[in-house]
Every structure is written in C-alpha cells, then in structure tokens.
Amino acid sequence: MRIGLLTEGGYPYVGGDAGLWCDRLVRGLGQHEFDVYALSRTEGQEDQGWVRLPPQVGRVRTAPLWTAHDDGVVYGRRARRRFTEAYGELLTAVCGGPAGAPDVPGSGADSAGAEADRFASALYELAELARDEGGLAGALRSESAMRVLEHACRTPGALRAARTARVPDLLTVAAHVERALRPLSLDWYEDDALGSADLCHAAAGGAAALPGLLARHFLGVPLLVTEYGVHLRAHYLAASAQDEAPAVRALLAAFHGRLATEVYRAATLITPGNSHARRWQERCGADRAKLRTVHPGLEDARFAEVGEGLRGSRSADPGALVWVGRVEPAKDLISLLHAFAEIRRAEPGTRLRIVGAPAEAPDAAAYLAHCRALAAQLFPDEAEGVHAVGDNPVSFEEIGGPEIPSLADAYACGALVVLSSVVEGFPVGLVEAMLCGRATVSTDVGAVVEVIGGTGLVVPPRNPRALAEACVALLRDPERRERLGAAARARALELFTVEQNITAFHGIYLEIVSHSPVRRPVVDEEGEPLPFGVPAEAHVPGRWTRTRFVTERRPRWAEGAPVRATEPAESRTTELAQSWTTELAQSQATEPAQSWTTEPLPGQESLPAADSLPGPDSPLAPMPAPESMAGPLSGPGFPPVPEFASGSAPETLFAPVPGPIAASSAGPEFPPVPESMAVFASGPDVLPAPEPALAPGSMAAPSAGSDSLPVPLPMPGATAGLPAAPVPLPAPVPASVAVSVGEGA
Structure with a gap:
C-alpha cells in the first residue's frame, strides 16, 4: 500500500524529532511505498539536509513553518466576508476555553461538544477558502484578522484571561495562530498528492496532523496519529518555561486543545507510545476504542555484548552510579547530587558518572554549569594521601571520548543506572539500560513504572533521601542487582524492540485499509463501477495476490452418476x-x-x-x-x-x-x-x-x-x-x- 508519512521538524531531516523511529519504520516495512510530507521548523534544520532515504520512499515534499511567503492573493468582497465569518467562528470557539473549564459559565459536556463542532466547522471552512482562493497567508496577517481576534476576546462568555488581553498579547496570539494554520494553504490536497495515498500516518499531533485532517476532509483518506510525546502536553511544558502574559498562555492553550480534540475525533486510529500518553489523549477527548498502544522500538543488537555480559562484567565498576541523558532542568540533576551526598556518607567509595551533553534549549548550558559548580561545592577534591592529586567523586563526561567511546560503554561502566527526572515522557534511556542488563533506580514520572514493571526500584520525584536509600540498598546487594538486571533485559527484549514495533504498525495499517472504502473508482469494460474492485489484500504482496489455477474436484461421495432418491412415476x-x-x-x-x-x-x-x-x-x-x-x-x-x-x-x-x-x-x-x-x-x-x-x-x-x-x-x-x-x-x-x-x- 502507499502511505503518506506526515512529520513536523523530524524525518527526513538530520537530527529531527522522532526521526530515528520513522526511519526504522520505513526501512522495516519494505513491502509498502512511502511518500513523506515534512514540515520544517527552522532554517538551520533545512540546511542540515536529509538522512539517506531507503528505496521504498517514493517522493518527499517539504514546506517551512518558520517563514511564510506572501502568496499575493487579494480577496474580493465575498471572499473577505467569508473569511471574516469563518475566522470569527474559529476564534470564538478558542476563546470559549477548553472543555469543562471551571471559569466558563455553563461549561459541560454539551457545551464542550458544541464548541468543538464550531471549531471544526470553522477550520474546514478556512481550508476550503484557501483551496478556492489560493492561500490564507495574507488574510491571517491582515488588520481585519486582528479585529476579529479582539472581538472574540471581548465577547461575553470568553475566558477570563482573554478579556484582559492587550494589543501586544493579541499580536503574539495572532502570529502563533497564523503559523499553526500555514498547512491550510499548501497544495498537498490533490488526487496526485495525498489523495493517492491509502492512508496518512502523522508522526505527531498538532501541525503535523493538520495535513492529515484536510486529506481526510477533502479526499476521504484515513488518518493514523502516533504520539510518543503528547503534543498538547509538550506545549504546556514549553509555555510554563517561557515568560508570557497570562492571556497569551490561556489563548494558545485553548487553541491547541481544540486542535488536539479535532485530531483525535477525526483520526481512524490513535497509537500512543505508552499508558501515560494514552491517559492524556483520553482526557483530551480521544475515543478509547480508537487507541492502540504501540511502544517505541530500540535496536537491541548494539547493546547485546553488554547485556550478555561479554563486556560489562570486565569494565563495570561495582561502586559506580551512572546517569545517561541530555542535561536540562527537567532531569533534576540537582536532586541527584544531593542524594549522592547521602550515598557517600553511607558508602564512602562510591562514584557518580554523569554522561551526556547539554540539550538544545537556551538554558541547558547554564544549567550544566550550575550542576558543575554544585558538585564542586558538595564534593571537594579528595586525595588518598598527602602527595596524591585530589579527585572529585562526581565526573561530567560525554560519549565519544577515550573512556566512553559508545553509548553501550556508558551503561557498562557502572553497576547501577539512575534516573532522577521530574518530567519524562517515554524514558528511552531507561530502556537502553534495561537492554544492557543493568539494575535501575528511577523516579515515578511519565511512563517509568510502565517501562520498568517489577525489574527496578521506583521512588517519588524530588526526594533525594528516598533516591539515596534505594541506591544504597542495591549497592550493598550484588546478587539482587544481577537478578533485576537479567529480568530487565528480558522485559526489554519482549516489549521494546524494533521488530515488535514494526509488526504492530504493519497490522494496524492492514486494519485501517481493510475498513476503509475504495476511493479510486474501478470500472469494468463497459465503464460501469466495480464495487470492491480493489480489496485491501491487493495492496499487500502475498499468496492471495498470485494467480492460482485450481482444478475442479468433487468430493468422493459425489463421484459417479447422480442417483435419485425417488424414481419418477413415469x-x-x-x-x-x-x-x-x-x-x-x-x-x-x-x-x-x-x-x-x-x-x-x-x-x-x-x-x-x-x-x-x-x-x-x-x-x-x-x-x-x-x-x-x-x-x-x-x-x-x-x-x-x-x-x-x-x-x-x-x-x-x-x-x-x-x-x-x-x-x-x-x-x-x-x-x-x-x-x-x-x-x-x-x-x-x-x-x-x-x-x-x-x-x-x-x-x-x-x-x-x-x-x-x-x-x-x-x-x-x-x-x-x-x-x-x-x-x-x-x-x-x-x-x-x-x-x-x-x-x-
């Protein structure tokens, strides 16, 4: 079958989000044909280029979200009135707030459903207008659009924070909405583009799923949405870290909430990466019958030597704790350093190795510097003797050096792997440690409990004392560490491999196509349409697509001349x-x-x-x-x-x-x-x-x-x-x- 893969800031760009699992998915399903429709976030991402694409990728079409070209479209009087009405309905639904908001009078199930329907109708009306007139970029940046936004914020029943919005706040909201609605002006919604796909697979929610919504609306193409990290949750976390006005945060949260609700409603199936993301999707209005949990898959071959004990037993330091990941505030390395201070008092010879580079966030480098300073303050350099050079028990390292040449070596250098995050979606680093056969101590955030099962210790977040006690208990019991490590590797091989991920998506593709009608008409020799002319099995190579000549055979009891039960009277x-x-x-x-x-x-x-x-x-x-x-x-x-x-x-x-x-x-x-x-x-x-x-x-x-x-x-x-x-x-x-x-x- 032909699959339209929709991404935002990811595949096929180098280093994009979710690019690794998309590449594994495309390469693993070689019997299908993929068309990639990618939205780029920054100019630098486009300059980095693409990854090497497999032969089953038929074509790649890209569009930038970081800039908007002037389409030069000038609306007539009727088109301007049509835009004003549709954009006003959209913003009125946004200013009504999220479903069940406590500060919205009369909010409830009925009103939430009515506002969701209003948002969806206005969104598709804007898409049809862009298709008829040639674009929306100029209209969304026009003065009339600002007046419509201001009128929606002043409407009785609007959000309390929206009624306090000032002109700078309205400008910020209008710019963000215009950027999010740029996919409406693309020329991807034709029969020779997304219309030629058997299904659209959005690698994330939000803007990545918006082309899939329009393909379903215009062309009837079924939509599959995969979220390993919920887009709405990511927006909430990003907004909390930025210094924005309350009106801006409230309006943008309401907009993304309405968009997520429509994506979940229109999707044929939704595949969360874990139960934590599944709960978020259900809270945002996703139908439970549409949800299929598919865990992300990791390549276990790169961790096989360490996991089977070929290298890990020789290089592991029995008194070393290892932390591996990207350094950023959400990882809460401050609590880890304070917990390690208590561990050192219980086990003086213990070492802590922090392996990782700062994240791309602007404050990540400053956070790493702060962690280094705190480690130097808590653990001054210690020397074994008067003439020996002091050494700090906490080390900050990066992968690729002489001591840690690879990621597997980072997990192999310690006896215990620690995760101290306060915010976590799907803990990929924890799965890598499990594949290496290492016992783990983790905080109870995100999908950690679902991933660990009973193969590791879990403690509350932001609790250095509980984290220290769990680490000391495992450091003093080597046999328990070995048992937990072996059980963790077995669990990871069963649930979190690339093979199980590809198999799950292959079955979901067949399920969606088998329940979807044939959109391209198939006619006979006389030009009459043939119902079920292209069944789902015809798209998949296999025995059922080969021509077989079957000789007519009668059962043994039917051989010979027919015998009448009653002889005729004549x-x-x-x-x-x-x-x-x-x-x-x-x-x-x-x-x-x-x-x-x-x-x-x-x-x-x-x-x-x-x-x-x-x-x-x-x-x-x-x-x-x-x-x-x-x-x-x-x-x-x-x-x-x-x-x-x-x-x-x-x-x-x-x-x-x-x-x-x-x-x-x-x-x-x-x-x-x-x-x-x-x-x-x-x-x-x-x-x-x-x-x-x-x-x-x-x-x-x-x-x-x-x-x-x-x-x-x-x-x-x-x-x-x-x-x-x-x-x-x-x-x-x-x-x-x-x-x-x-x-x-």
Whole structure:
C-alpha cells in the first residue's frame, strides 16, 4: 500500500524529532511505498539536509513553518466576508476555553461538544477558502484578522484571561495562530498528492496532523496519529518555561486543545507510545476504542555484548552510579547530587558518572554549569594521601571520548543506572539500560513504572533521601542487582524492540485499509463501477495476490452418476408396461385358447347377441372370474393389491363390460396397451379418457383418485383368447374386465 508519512521538524531531516523511529519504520516495512510530507521548523534544520532515504520512499515534499511567503492573493468582497465569518467562528470557539473549564459559565459536556463542532466547522471552512482562493497567508496577517481576534476576546462568555488581553498579547496570539494554520494553504490536497495515498500516518499531533485532517476532509483518506510525546502536553511544558502574559498562555492553550480534540475525533486510529500518553489523549477527548498502544522500538543488537555480559562484567565498576541523558532542568540533576551526598556518607567509595551533553534549549548550558559548580561545592577534591592529586567523586563526561567511546560503554561502566527526572515522557534511556542488563533506580514520572514493571526500584520525584536509600540498598546487594538486571533485559527484549514495533504498525495499517472504502473508482469494460474492485489484500504482496489455477474436484461421495432418491412415476410405469407386454407375447405363443361358455350369468335373461361377442380370433379373450368378485385377487399371475384407505376393498372391483374398451394412457411416455387391457389412468398430468357407452345392466369400474399412479395392471387369467389356470367359475364372464386402481396404490 502507499502511505503518506506526515512529520513536523523530524524525518527526513538530520537530527529531527522522532526521526530515528520513522526511519526504522520505513526501512522495516519494505513491502509498502512511502511518500513523506515534512514540515520544517527552522532554517538551520533545512540546511542540515536529509538522512539517506531507503528505496521504498517514493517522493518527499517539504514546506517551512518558520517563514511564510506572501502568496499575493487579494480577496474580493465575498471572499473577505467569508473569511471574516469563518475566522470569527474559529476564534470564538478558542476563546470559549477548553472543555469543562471551571471559569466558563455553563461549561459541560454539551457545551464542550458544541464548541468543538464550531471549531471544526470553522477550520474546514478556512481550508476550503484557501483551496478556492489560493492561500490564507495574507488574510491571517491582515488588520481585519486582528479585529476579529479582539472581538472574540471581548465577547461575553470568553475566558477570563482573554478579556484582559492587550494589543501586544493579541499580536503574539495572532502570529502563533497564523503559523499553526500555514498547512491550510499548501497544495498537498490533490488526487496526485495525498489523495493517492491509502492512508496518512502523522508522526505527531498538532501541525503535523493538520495535513492529515484536510486529506481526510477533502479526499476521504484515513488518518493514523502516533504520539510518543503528547503534543498538547509538550506545549504546556514549553509555555510554563517561557515568560508570557497570562492571556497569551490561556489563548494558545485553548487553541491547541481544540486542535488536539479535532485530531483525535477525526483520526481512524490513535497509537500512543505508552499508558501515560494514552491517559492524556483520553482526557483530551480521544475515543478509547480508537487507541492502540504501540511502544517505541530500540535496536537491541548494539547493546547485546553488554547485556550478555561479554563486556560489562570486565569494565563495570561495582561502586559506580551512572546517569545517561541530555542535561536540562527537567532531569533534576540537582536532586541527584544531593542524594549522592547521602550515598557517600553511607558508602564512602562510591562514584557518580554523569554522561551526556547539554540539550538544545537556551538554558541547558547554564544549567550544566550550575550542576558543575554544585558538585564542586558538595564534593571537594579528595586525595588518598598527602602527595596524591585530589579527585572529585562526581565526573561530567560525554560519549565519544577515550573512556566512553559508545553509548553501550556508558551503561557498562557502572553497576547501577539512575534516573532522577521530574518530567519524562517515554524514558528511552531507561530502556537502553534495561537492554544492557543493568539494575535501575528511577523516579515515578511519565511512563517509568510502565517501562520498568517489577525489574527496578521506583521512588517519588524530588526526594533525594528516598533516591539515596534505594541506591544504597542495591549497592550493598550484588546478587539482587544481577537478578533485576537479567529480568530487565528480558522485559526489554519482549516489549521494546524494533521488530515488535514494526509488526504492530504493519497490522494496524492492514486494519485501517481493510475498513476503509475504495476511493479510486474501478470500472469494468463497459465503464460501469466495480464495487470492491480493489480489496485491501491487493495492496499487500502475498499468496492471495498470485494467480492460482485450481482444478475442479468433487468430493468422493459425489463421484459417479447422480442417483435419485425417488424414481419418477413415469419411468416406473413405462418399465412395468414393457415387462407386461413381453409376458403377454410369451403367453400367446405357448398357451392354447379357451372355449367360450354358453350359459348366462346370474341376473342375465339371455346371452348377448352373437355378433356382439368376440370371436376366437378377436384380441379380446374371455377371462375366468375369481371365486369372489369383491375380494382381492391372489394366485399366480396376480400382482398384490394394496389395502385401501378404509381397510377394505370396494364392493365391486371388476365389472362386466360387453365390449372392448380402449385403454387411456397416462401420457406420451406410455407404450401402447392392448385393447384387452382397458385401464383408466388419472392424475394431474393425464387427460381424462372418454367414457365408453356401457351395455344395459353393466357397471363402470371406479376411477382412480387424483393422487394415484397410472399403473396398468395385468388381467387375471387368460387375456386375448389365451387360457389361464383352471378356476371354477359360477358363470361365464363376458368380453373383458375394466380395472381401475384406487387411491393409495
């Protein structure tokens, strides 16, 4: 699939935030194609250049956030009115304060939702205006924009701090909002840009996720947001360190809060890096069902030698504490130095090695100098003898020197790793120490407890005495240190490797694409759209994308000719008729003819006329009647007669008919029946045969029911002039007998 990777101040720039994990993600998912859309923060960052990109990166598009080029767009009257209304709605929602603010009258769930909807509608209206007119840079820096901001701050119901804003404060807020909304004027929201991506993956919130919001709004591209450090929390921390007016801090916090809420609402899935970031996102309005925690992954190979004891056992100082990281006020090295003073009183031979360079913050260098001065004051140089040179037990070092050539060597040089931060997101340095198999003592901040689990000691922040007691306990128990270090390495290998990080994002990509509709229409040969023409599996190489020719195989029980469970009535009737015709022909050839009787039947005054009787050569032969005309026939040559529904046969089964009656067949499938076999067939598919004229005093045989099968029965005895077995007869039977089978046969 094609993924649009959105970054701000990070990948692909050298040394950017989150650049390392983005590079590992792109290189680890070589089966996908990546398009990088990067926002640069400073001019110096652009001058540093890019990292070496892997071949799966198709294209890179950048845009600066540190400067705004004049787009030269001049709005007409209608466009200016449209901008004023949309920008006014946006700022009114911002000045309403964050959701549930205590100083906003009537704030609550309903009002917060209404303000969030107002902010989102105004934001997308500004984006559509920028798309229609060609940009927003000039309008956001215009005098009318300042008037709209001032009017929003003076509106009843605005934040208390916003109502006290002065003109310099309004200028500062307007400049910050204009910088944050610069992605609205980019030309990335076309079908050949972000519209060609299957999903957008924002590496952070805030401005980095804003292009993803617009791609989802304009083009329907699903958005995935990953935050290893919550953008809103980072803004709060940065604002607290700056000397800004209360009105500026309140308005900017409200703006970033509204933006974060909309990002979380519009995102398809959100992947926090730890439970600490997850709690922040839920507090800002993220739906819990959208959250998928994905821990950042580190390369464990670089720490394998130290973690497996190949180098660590030889170079580790059993009495040394190690601190590794960037020197800045949030790391609280002051508390660490005071804790080390108590450790030295309990264990005089202990050393503290602080490994790291100052951070990029302007006050980081001054903070490092202050820490050096405090260490020199607390621990004056000590010498073993009168002629020995004094040495300070606290050392400040950097990676790359002769004693610490690599990061793994920094963790290997001590027996215990210490973390004394007061503010921490995801403690990467702590995970590195765990991969090196080192026991740790940490402060309970950020995601420290989640990372450590039960493999280290955790103490409250800004508590030097508790930190010192935990360190002394582990320094005096080497076996406990070894057990905690081994457990820490096993935990880190299970949860915090690059492989598990890449596997998690690969599954999330497939989940998002499988639930997203196909946006690019796929048509058939006639130009008609094909629904589900591009399924999610088609984007991923695998067995399901290869053409396979499958031969049609039937199960073993289906082999051979099909067998009917019930034989059709027509076929049974045809077979019976053919067999009876064969038997009739054989009997005609072997048995002699029977003579006619000359006595009348009971109830007859005289015999029929001679011309009405069949002669010896007539096909209709006389037939001896059974002893009982009402009982069922039995004996050789007689088929079994089924029982009737009532349990008894009808009173008259055979009736004398003076002349031959033509048999009616059940359909064209029946073979011709001899005239001597006068059978009336019936049923829904058989036309009724014409009833013959009966002789006076004779009775017609009962007709078959509607559900009976038209089965011709053989005549008992001799047929067509052939004699049957001798049967005593009370009287001669004339002509033939018409037989009909009743219902139930």
